[in-house]
Amino acid sequence: MKPFAYHQPGQIPDAAKLLTSIEDSKLVAGGMTLIPTIKQRLASPVALVDLSKLGSLKGITDDGATITIGAMTPHAVVAASRLVQTKIPGLAALASMIGDPAVRNRGTIGGSVANNDPAADYPAGVLGLGATIVSSTRDIAADKFFLGLFETALEVGEIITAIRFPVPLKAGYSKFKAPASRYALVGVFVAKFADGVRVAVTGAGPGVFRVPPMEVALSENFDPSAIAAIKIDNDGLTSDIHAEADYRAHLVTVMAKRAVDAALS
Amino acid sequence: MGNVIGIGASPKRKEDQRFLTGRGNYVSDIKRPGMTAGVFVRSPHGHAVLRGIDKSAALASPGVIAVLTGEDVAADKLGSLPCGWGISDAKGVPMKEPPFPMLAQGKVRFVGDMVAFVIAETPGQANAAAELLTVDYEVLPSVVGVLEAVRPGAPQLFDDVPNNICCDWELGDKAAVETAFRKAAHVAKLSLVNNRLIGNPIEPRAAIAEYEPGTDRFTLWTTSQFPHVVRFLMGALVLNIPQHKLRVVAPDVGGGFGVKQFHYGEEAVITWAAKRVMRPIKWVASRSEGYVSDRHGRDHVTEAELALDEHGKFLAFRVNTLANMGGYLSTFGPNIPTNLYGPLLGGVYTTPAIYCNVKVVFTNTVPVDAYRGAGRPEATFVLERIVDVAASEMGIDRVEIRRRNMIPKEAYPYQTPVLVQYDSGDPMGCLDGALVAADVKNFGVRKAASASKGKFRGLGYSTYVEACGLAPSRFAGRLGARGGLYESATVRVHPTGQVTVMIGTHNHGQGHETTFAQIVSEKLGVSFENVDIVFGDTDRVQFGMGTYGSRSLVVGGAALSKATDKVIAKGKKIAAHLLEAAEVDIQFEAGNFSVAGTDRIKSFEEIAGAAYVPHNYPLEVLEPGLEEQAYYDPVNFTYPGGCHIAEVEVDPETGTVTLVNYTAVDDVGTVINPMIVEGQLHGGIVQGVGQALFENAVYDEGSGQLLSGSLMDYCMPRADHMPMMKVATHSTLCTHTPMGVKGCGEVGTIGSPAAVINAVVDALAHLGVTHVDMPATPNRIWRLLQNASLPVAAE
């Protein structure tokens, strides 16, 4: 780890100003991703801007048709939230499957979504539910937010303040854990709304993506059997020492079926 | 007589008091006055010519004290890291033994090979300077797999090691085996890979070195399983430090599993550097650094053939193995896939003819050496797998074929055709016990229940034996050992009757402080809490070969037992004098010396007091004091073994294997502390399950990069992978160790991989699957099912 300056601003605009005025500065939320990278000297920011004093970024609110989760809300809080468990049980379940207890107590939804790890769980929930990423400057639709491997629509100095989730009729998440890391080797989030179904896949490729043929089939018949025969193309999927692309493609179908099962149960 | 806690009791472990209250003393806890920080610069390439190193920027970096490279090592004329075993081929030609410089010279041969050592005031400064070191590499193609390494045209690691073959080793009667194969009614064949493993002790390796100019003495604190051996190898063979000027301390060590039983270059570099900079230096490896520098384990590619008669009797066994040595020979490296492998191929069976050829091969990978089980899990896996293959091909039940070939209890001692002679055992008894404990009778019911959920259930057996208690020195010497393999213990009775034991083994999780204290408590009748065990410091302990190969109780415990006997013998002499009786009439029982048939008695404490205050004492014939020492060299290996039964459930949709039941009935000889033995079995089994289902060290062919270089990519077994295990012992007593003990440190790891894989194959047998390589990952199982064209599971 190289030495760095540390700031703990009390207001969002102050945080944004620090980020734009100090070159090579970085936001730190739960630090579960950022701190290990700094320790391994893979990242060496000159300054860290800690979001933990920004109280307005924490907590979960019920807006009726939507649920808003503050960016600094840890995974464990989402997993244990009565509100989330009642309104979007699939999302509470997703949060409970992230990492281990220590990671869930420190890691935040804002950090996870901003980081956009190709194997992270939240991106599947955010894209699958068609959520809105609320930042210090604007609202960004999930469909426009995730731009592939660790890339997002966030600009320099832009801070995620909350994620706004529309409440679906039904939703479910199924995760096949990578054996060692227990990130998603393949994770599929399925959400049924009055106007159709959304299916989002994480872990299988370089970034989270939707599966239109499954969405069509499930919109007609929200049952695992409706998608059992839908195979996704291996092309563009990840092959690594844990899983080859065709196996990941196969798992997308299996996990999608199980996600529908979870949504129905 | 106080609180005797003896053989067969399960007191809580003495050492856990300090571990559970955070009071352990590990190398990285130690701080020395004026201590500096050292960092190793390691090769990022698998294979490269080292054209030059520019130190100037690193030396100019803040806080830097020195930067040392292979050129400095060469200038100081230091020795190569020694290999403790010299094996030979069938014609007696010694193995190729290229030098292993402690800092690379001329070439680097694996990712992680050390090229420089940077010493600075703080770890941060040392790391920063290390990044500024300019190393000019001419990158060469790497070869990482054994099959690739022996192919014509493969990259050559050493100019004088053609085809990268270190030694073409063999064992057994080749001609007899060929004759038997010609007469066979059936020949079973199997090709398999024994996957490469990384040990992952919870405490990374670390070292501190200090030089005292006033006494011209060096002290090395190191995470080692055998400090005396490090003192010998490093002092005598690498750094030319006289033994009396070198102290090696291995304090509390957080797990070893073999990874810490080698003399590492880091130890030599830091000790040498401490004198050059005249300051203490500390180095602590990061986990990532451990992945590319801790010695790896296993890594075999094997072809095996078993010849059988028409009744399924084994006639002959032939095994050809290519074993990966990595980039250099580590301390025990060439011994593991040869002497600890071939002699175990007889297993618990009466196979009359066995031949084994092992080509020991250099590759651009971390050196490979002993890892828990070391050679014996590999042998067990080949044998127990091919027995199942043969059974299935011949239509004989897997238990039945084992029974038909098992060495009956009455046949012990049993001479195998591959050197070793088993002194005792009862494999059939272990098998029978395990069949009951595993409720094999009702397996069909459980299998049907799984099938109704769309899952495939399988049962796997492994009836195995291993050789441990390393080792009878004379025998080992004939096999190529360059040192002795005895153990030593000193029993120091204090004037007040408490006891301190100095023993040459090293406790790094095994519970020796408890087990050894129980032996002393039982034998001397002293309170358990009045016995302390000292180990891990060459200045405090007379000598020792350390802990590995399940030898501590078998060899160290035997030395302790003998030293204790000497204390009793001397005590009897003192008692005879004090009680005015003949020595032959003195009995020692329950902590008291008495004259047989009388009520004249002296307590152990009184005798100890008299030994140190010899006013009324036979000084003419007996020295005062009560302290005895024994060295013990075993007459044979010990042969623990048993029967493991694994039960798995396979999800055909995802290929996931779940271990649902595990039963082990092991013969470990006399059990001193059942709780500790159970813990050793549990841990060993989990490590074997790790190899079978999860762990795999993967290198990239060509670049030599380690792709499984962290815990995010190298899958260790976790608590939630394991069912509750049923472990039990079915012991026969070892005939040649003083207490009948056989050792239990490695049995779990040796027996389990075959049991698990046999269970996986059984679960998939109806689809025509005959073998699954380790680890049986979901992807691998799914691929097998694809190839077996499984009908799509209905849902």
Ligand SMILES: Cc1cc2nc3c(=O)[nH]c(=O)nc-3n(C[C@H](O)[C@H](O)[C@H](O)COP(=O)(O)OP(=O)(O)OC[C@H]3O[C@@H](n4cnc5c(N)ncnc54)[C@H](O)[C@@H]3O)c2cc1C
């Ligand atoms: C052992 C382990 C296991 C894990 N397992 C999983 C798993 O199974 N599934 C999974 O999904 N994740 C997993 N994670 C990742 C974990 O969920 C992280 O918490 C998460 O990815 C990042 O959240 P954080 O709050 O820790 O962010 P940090 O590490 O603090 O930051 C991550 C990145 O996001 C940026 N950032 C943080 N907050 C904001 C914000 N509000 N606005 C804009 N940018 C921001 C930071 O600048 C940084 O670049 C695991 C992590 C560990 C250490």
